[in-house]
Amino acid sequence: MKWSDALLAGLVLGLAACGQAQETQPLLPPESMTRDPEVPPPVEVPAAVESTRQDILGFTKRGSLSGLARFAEGNEGFVSNLEGTPHREFWDLLRRTGIDPNLKLKALFDQPVGRRDVDGETWYIWPDLAAKDPGDLIPEKLSFQDRKRLRDLIGEDGVNRIRQGEAYPGMRTAIAEDGRWVYFVLGLDGEE
Structure with missing residues (x-):
C-alpha cells in the first residue's frame, strides 16, 4: 500500500469515527432557544x-x-x-x-x-x-413575535439601549x- 493510500484510508476512518461520535452525542441548543416563551393572556382594561x-x-x-x-x-x-x-x-x-x-x-x-x-x-x-421591566425586555426573554414587534417599534438602537439597562425607549x-x-x-x- 502506498503512503498516499494509507493516508487516505486513515482520513476516511477518522471521519467515520467523528461521524459516530456526533451520532452518539448530538449537539443540542439550550432549551431556551428551542421553545417560545409563554405568551401572557391579554390584559382586560376597566371601563374607565x-x-x-x-x-x-x-x-x-x-x-x-x-x-x-x-x-x-x-x-x-x-x-x-x-x-x-x-x-x-x-x-x-x-x-x-x-x-x-x-x-x-x-x-x-x-x-x-x-x-x-x-x-x-x-x-x-x-x-x-x-x-415591562427593562430586564424582561431583553429580546431573548420575549416570544419571537414580541422580539419582532420590539425591533419594529424601537429599532436596533432602542434594543441596544434596553440591553444597557434602560427602560422602554x-x-x-x-x-x-x-x-x-x-x-x-x-x-x-x-x-x-
Whole structure:
C-alpha cells in the first residue's frame, strides 16, 4: 500500500469515527432557544380606562390637536414632554416636523395593552412592551413575535439601549385605572 493510500484510508476512518461520535452525542441548543416563551393572556382594561381610550381616539379621528390638548389638560399631572411646553404647542411642533400625534396615538392603541403598578395605582400602558421591566425586555426573554414587534417599534438602537439597562425607549401612552390619562411621550431623547 502506498503512503498516499494509507493516508487516505486513515482520513476516511477518522471521519467515520467523528461521524459516530456526533451520532452518539448530538449537539443540542439550550432549551431556551428551542421553545417560545409563554405568551401572557391579554390584559382586560376597566371601563374607565376604555372610556378614556375612546375619548382620546375620538379626538385623533377628527385630527384635533386643540381638543386633544384640552382633554389632556383636564387630566391632573398629564405629561406630554419634559420641557414644560404646553401640550398643544408641543404637538403642533411635532406635526410640523412630520410626526403627527393623532396618528401616533391611533397606532399605539392598535398595540396590545400592558399593566403596571405605579405608586399604589394600576396604569394601563400601550404598547404592552412599555409596561415591562427593562430586564424582561431583553429580546431573548420575549416570544419571537414580541422580539419582532420590539425591533419594529424601537429599532436596533432602542434594543441596544434596553440591553444597557434602560427602560422602554419608544413612544408610549398610559391611562390610570380610574380613567385619568397619565402621559403620552414619544420616547425621543430627553422625552423619557
